[in-house]
Structures are given as structure tokens and as C-alpha cells.
Amino acid sequence: MISPAFTQLYDIVEANLVSNLPKVEADAEVLGRAMEYSLTAGGKRIRPVLILACCRMSGGRIEDALKFSAAAEFIQTYSLIHDDLPAMDNDDFRRGLPTNHKKFGEDVAILAGDGLLSAAWEVIAEDMASCAADPQMLANKAKAAYDLAAGTGVRGMVAGQIADIGSEHCLCSPEKLDFIHRNKTAAFIKACVLAGAHIGGADGALIGKLSEYGDCVGLAFQIIDDIQDVIGDPDKRGKKTGGDAENEKSTYPALYGLEQSQKKADELLEKARGILRELPKEEVLSDLVEYLQKMVR
Amino acid sequence: MISPAFTQLYDIVEANLVSNLPKVEADAEVLGRAMEYSLTAGGKRIRPVLILACCRMSGGRIEDALKFSAAAEFIQTYSLIHDDLPAMDNDDFRRGLPTNHKKFGEDVAILAGDGLLSAAWEVIAEDMASCAADPQMLANKAKAAYDLAAGTGVRGMVAGQIADIGSEHCLCSPEKLDFIHRNKTAAFIKACVLAGAHIGGADGALIGKLSEYGDCVGLAFQIIDDIQDVIGDPDKRGKKTGGDAENEKSTYPALYGLEQSQKKADELLEKARGILRELPKEEVLSDLVEYLQKMVR
Numbered sequence: 001m002i003s004p005a006f007t008q009l010y011d012i013v014e015a016n017l018v019s020n021l022p023k024v025e026a027d028a029e030v031l032g033r034a035m036e037y038s039l040t041a042g043g044k045r046i047r048p049v050l051i052l053a054c055c056r057m058s059g060g061r062i063e064d065a066l067k068f069s070a071a072a073e074f075i076q077t078y079s080l081i082h083d084d085l086p087a088m089d090n091d092d093f094r095r096g097l098p099t100n101h102k103k104f105g106e107d108v109a110i111l112a113g114d115g116l117l118s119a120a121w122e123v124i125a126e127d128m129a130s131c132a133a134d135p136q137m138l139a140n141k142a143k144a145a146y147d148l149a150a151g152t153g154v155r156g157m158v159a160g161q162i163a164d165i166g167s168e169h170c171l172c173s174p175e176k177l178d179f180i181h182r183n184k185t186a187a188f189i190k191a192c193v194l195a196g197a198h199i200g201g202a203d204g205a206l207i208g209k210l211s212e213y214g215d216c217v218g219l220a221f222q223i224i225d226d227i228q229d230v231i232g233d234p235d236k237r238g239k240k241t242g243g244d245a246e247n248e249k250s251t252y253p254a255l256y257g258l259e260q261s262q263k264k265a266d267e268l269l270e271k272a273r274g275i276l277r278e279l280p281k282e283e284v285l286s287d288l289v290e291y292l293q294k295m296v297r
Numbered sequence: 298m299i300s301p302a303f304t305q306l307y308d309i310v311e312a313n314l315v316s317n318l319p320k321v322e323a324d325a326e327v328l329g330r331a332m333e334y335s336l337t338a339g340g341k342r343i344r345p346v347l348i349l350a351c352c353r354m355s356g357g358r359i360e361d362a363l364k365f366s367a368a369a370e371f372i373q374t375y376s377l378i379h380d381d382l383p384a385m386d387n388d389d390f391r392r393g394l395p396t397n398h399k400k401f402g403e404d405v406a407i408l409a410g411d412g413l414l415s416a417a418w419e420v421i422a423e424d425m426a427s428c429a430a431d432p433q434m435l436a437n438k439a440k441a442a443y444d445l446a447a448g449t450g451v452r453g454m455v456a457g458q459i460a461d462i463g464s465e466h467c468l469c470s471p472e473k474l475d476f477i478h479r480n481k482t483a484a485f486i487k488a489c490v491l492a493g494a495h496i497g498g499a500d501g502a503l504i505g506k507l508s509e510y511g512d513c514v515g516l517a518f519q520i521i522d523d524i525q526d527v528i529g530d531p532d533k534r535g536k537k538t539g540g541d542a543e544n545e546k547s548t549y550p551a552l553y554g555l556e557q558s559q560k561k562a563d564e565l566l567e568k569a570r571g572i573l574r575e576l577p578k579e580e581v582l583s584d585l586v587e588y589l590q591k592m593v594r
Contacts, residue, residue, distance in 0.1 A: 022447075027476040028456035030463065035451070082411060087403035106384035110407070111459050114379060117411065118450035121418045125442035128425070132439065135432035142435065145422035150319075153415035154332070159325035162408050166327065179324040 003287035006049060012062065013048040013069055020070035022119050034104045034112035035119070038077050042095045046221075047072045047189060049284060051196035054210060057282035060200025064137065067127035068144055068199060071120035072192050075152050078116035079161070081109055088165065091243075124148070136201075144195035151191025160184025167250040177250050185225070186218025193217075206279070213275045217288060220268040224295050226251035227261055231297075265296045300584035303346060309359065310345040310366055317367035319416050331401045331409035332416070335374050339392045343518075344369045344486060346581060348493035351507060354579035357497025361434065364424035365441055365496060368417035369489050372449050375413035376458070378406055385462065388540075421445070433498075441492035448488025457481025464547040474547050482522070483515025490514075503576070510572045514585060517565040521592050523548035524558050528594075562593045 024032040048069035055065035084091040084099040101109035131138040160183030193214035229244045252261040321329040345366035352362035381388040381396040398406035428435040457480030490511035526541045549558040
């Protein structure tokens with residue numbers, strides 16, 4: 001558990017996750033089962049919680065961000081399913097369970113990923129279409145949709161993924177590693193922060209500050225994930241430790257060593273704290289920083 | 298060439314296709330190359346042309362539908378890349394060229410597909426975000442976004458794909474075949490018709506008629522594709538003939554025989570003609586019907 005304040009939003013996310021997945025017809029039922037399997041396989045739901053928290057912090061109502069929040073977790077889950085495929089990371093386990101293709105076969109897993117990504121945009125489009133009577137909200141949501149699309153697309157997450165698979169079996173340059181981290185993980189986390197803020201009606205100054213917070217936390221998140229692959233407990237992580245080294249992946253610890261990586265994470269989290277001090281109080285955002293801090297060592 | 302009127306819109310689609318693909322950074326350049334490779338590998342561009350034609354027919358300006366039109370072709374291209382993968386149809390050639398994974402490898406092809414689908418929604422979201430000053434247009438586009446998302450998602454194209462892979466090596470029931478055809482192909486084509494109409498500001502009556510037209514043409518399109526796999530010229534198609542029979546795919550000809558399939562296609566096209574007679578003249582829509590008619594025998 002990250003914190004009581006986080007759990008409060010986590011519970012709202014959980015209650016609105018599977019229920020927002022478009023229902024598939026009987027002739028496609030395996031698609032529905034495969035999508036739900038990965039969607040309910042656990043996870044901290046950091047991205048959807050960030051959307052809700054940033055919407056609330058910006059003066060918006062959590063109800064207005066529920067669909068985007070579910071959509072963000074659909075996108076996160078699709079990316080994990082495709083990332084685990086034999087042609088990609090070839091992982092057999094994820095969060096302690098067989099990966100989607102191990103359970104349903106590779107063809108179904110590819111389509112379950114495609115289905116979740118499509119479902120994300122179906123839910124977002126439906127949400128926007130239902131806002132026609134509130135032009136300001138609709139305009140805010142269009143901005144939020146753009147945040148999410150850009151952060152998870154070919155100038156965001158997908159770009160990070162392609163650079164990541166290209167970086168195996170060779171130690172890449174610091175610039176390339178920065179590109180991978182910024183795009184593979186940080187871009188999506190930042191996009192959730194901004195999407196929530198836009199739905200909540202944040203002004204330009206708040207968007208600017210939250211954008212910086214998203215950068216810091218997003219980058220720290222990936223560095224700490226790399227650190228945990230070295231020092232983490234496989235039982236707690238639900239996947240084996242040392243997988244990055246085994247795949248000769250370019251990571252922060254591989255490039256800078258463990259100690260320098262921890263120092264970089266400390267710095268980013270300290271910067272995030274500084275940004276939050278200038279913003280309206282939102283416990284979830286500071287709780288996330290302290291949760292990440294605990295995982296640095 | 299389908300017709301001069303069709304070509305006029307086709308040219309507009311071509312001029313706005315690659316230019317609307319979000320530019321990837323240098324560290325992800327193979328992603329950009331892989332997406333462009335499949336995007337520029339030819340194709341009749343029927344879906345994006347339908348968006349433009351239906352927007353114009355509904356009284357809208359073609360310029361307002363350009364981004365959605367490009368996005369539709371991104372979605373179509375992603376679906377072909379993933380469909381060709383070894384775990385799916387395992388095709389080596391598409392439109393006379395090596396398939397994406399044959400050219401770039403399976404990992405890149407998976408991500409090129411994910412990238413194109415993400416790019417579609419990035420372009421649509423950006424287009425909507427830029428409409429904030431025109432609430433009516435933004436509301437119309439939100440409806441169009443929902444049309445496209447639903448038609449290509451887990452209650453549309455992706456559902457058809459999953460039922461299709463489940464139908465190999467066994468002759469499926471007429472109901473199941475109908476489900477596959479309605480979803481795999483017709484849902485997306487109909488979605489393009491409706492999306493164009495919504496962007497153009499069509500009223501409910503016109504939407505209703507165009508929805509019927511989309512059903513007829515979409516279903517006829519898939520039946521004729523099945524027929525062409527039996528009687529077509531491999532050189533003209535850019536892929537081998539007889540692939541469906543080889544994969545023991547459930548198709549109209551497999552289930553009903555060639556003659557009955559041709560009769561069904563004739564009926565659907567005749568119904569489409571009847572619908573068009575009740576609508577404002579839009580040559581492209583009738584030209585498409587006559588083009589499909591020529592391929593029935």
C-alpha cells in the first residue's frame with residue numbers, strides 16, 4: 001500500500017476499471033477474457049490514480065476523470081502484454097502470473113493488446129461525445145486526450161520501446177539511455193499528470209509546474225525500476241530479479257553503477273518535493289514521492 | 298482506378314497521409330521507417346476517401362475531415378501489419394512487397410502497428426484540441442471519434458479478427474461467419490461513413506441512411522474479397538490467390554459456394570444503390586458500388 005490517501009483513489013480506480021471495458025460479444029469471448037486477465041492481474045495503478053489526483057488538485061471533480069483514468073490503465077496493460085511477447089522481452093511471468101501469451105497464445109495476446117489500446121480510445125471518445133452540452137469540459141478533455149495520445153505514442157512510450165529493444169546486448173550512450181527512459185516510462189506518467197490537470201481545468205501556471213513534477217517522478221520511477229531489478233525481492237516484484245542484466249539491457253545501474261543511480265533518483269525525488277511545496281496540497285502526489293524514495297535502497 | 302471522382306479524393310488522402318504521421322525522433326528512426334513503409338505500400342484508401350466523401354455529402358468541408366481521414370488509414374495499416382504477423386496469418390507478402398515483419402523483424406512490426414494505432418489517436422486528439430473555439434465542430438468530431446473507435450475496437454474490427462483466427466481449420470456456422478464479416482471489415486467501413494457524416498454535421502435521418510449504406514458496402518466488400526481469393530488474379534491483388542482455402546479459412550465461398558456468394562454480393566450492392574437514390578448526390582459513393590460490382594465476377 002502506498003498510503004491511505006493513495007488507496008482511497010486506488011479503490012475508485014479498481015471499481016471503475018473492468019466495468020468500463022467495452023463488453024465483447026459471445027463470438028469474441030476469448031478476447032474479453034484475455035483483456036480482463038491482464039487488466040485484473042494486479043498492479044499499483046499509479047497512472048490512473050495520478051489522473052484522478054491531478055484532476056482533484058486542479059479543482060476538478062474525480063467523476064469527470066474516471067473514464068480517462070480507466071483508459072490509461074487499459075493503455076498501460078496493452079503495453080505490458082505486447083512487451084512480454086516472445087518477439088519482444090519474451091517473459092513467461094508478470095506479477096506472479098503467466099503472461100498473456102503463455103495463458104492464451106500469442107495470437108490472442110496480440111489482439112488483446114490491440115483490443116485494450118482500442119478500448120482506451122473508445123472509452124475516451126464516448127466520454128467526450130457525452131460532454132457535448134459542456135463545451136469547456138469537452139475542450140479540456142480534448143487536451144487531456146492529446147496528452148495521453150502523445151505520451152503513449154510514437155513520440156512517447158512506443159518510441160521508448162523501440163529504442164529499448166534496439167539497446168539490448170550493447171551498452172548504449174548516456175543520451176540514448178536518457179531517450180529510452182524519458183519515453184518508455186516518464187512520458188506516459190507525465191501525460192497522466194497533465195491529462196488529470198487538464199480535465200480539472202488547471203491554468204497554464206499549474207500545468208507548467210505539474211509538467212515538471214511529472215518529468216521528475218516519471219524518470220525517477222524508471223530509474224528505481226532498474227535499481228529494483230538489481231536489489232529487489234523477486235517475491236514482492238512478482239517477476240525475477242536480474243532480468244535486465246541477463247538480457248544485457250541498457251539500464252541506469254548498468255551504465256552508471258548502483259550508487260550513482262540511487263543518487264540520481266534521490267535528486268529527482270527531492271526536486272519533485274520542491275515543486276510540490278509551491279502547489280496546492282495534494283497528499284497523493286507527495287505520498288507517491290515518499291513511496292518511491294523507500295524503494296531507492 | 299475506381300473513378301475520376303474517387304481519384305480526386307484519393308489524391309487528397311495521399312497528400313495528407315505521411316505528412317500527418319507524427320515525426321519520430323532520431324533514436325526511434327526505425328519505427329518511423331517501418332510505419333511509413335507499410336503506410337506507403339499502396340492500397341485503395343477506400344476508408345479515408347469514404348470519410349472525406351461523407352463529410353462533403355453532409356454539407357461539411359473536406360479540410361475538416363483530413364486528420365480523421367489520415368487516422369483511419371493509420372488504423373487500417375496497423376491492422377494489416379499485425380494481421381500478417383507469424384502468430385496471426387503469417388503472410389510474407391502484402392501488396393506485392395515483403396510484409397512489415399519480413400522487412401523489419403517481428404519486434405519492430407509489433408511496435409510499428411502499435412505506433413500507427415497510437416498515431417491515429419494522437420492525430421485525432423490534436424485535431425479535436427485545435428477545435429476548442431468551435432464547440433459544434435468539436436462535438437461533431439467527438440461523435441466521429443467514437444464512430445471510429447467503436448468500429449475498430451473490441452466490438453468491431455478487433456472482435457472480428459479474434460473470431461476469424463478462431464475459425465480456421467473448421468467450417469464455422471453461418472451466424473459465426475456473419476459475425477466475423479460484420480466485425481472484421483464492415484464495422485470499420487461503416488464507421489468511416491458515419492465519422493465523415495458526423496464531421497460534416499449530418500442530421501439523424503442522413504446518419505440513419507448512411508449507416509445502412511455502410512452496412513451494405515462493408516459486408517459486400519468482405520464477401521467480394523473472399524470471392525477474389527477464389528477467382529482473382531494474383532498479380533493484380535499483390536498477394537497469392539487461394540490463401541483462404543489453404544489456411545482452411547471460413548469464408549462466404551467456403552460456406553455457401555461461389556455462386557451464392559456472388560448473388561449475396563449483388564443483393565447488397567443493389568440495396569446500396571437504392572439507399573443512394575434517396576440521398577443527396579455524391580458520386581464517390583455510387584462509384585464505389587459500381588467498382589465493387591465489377592469485382593463480383
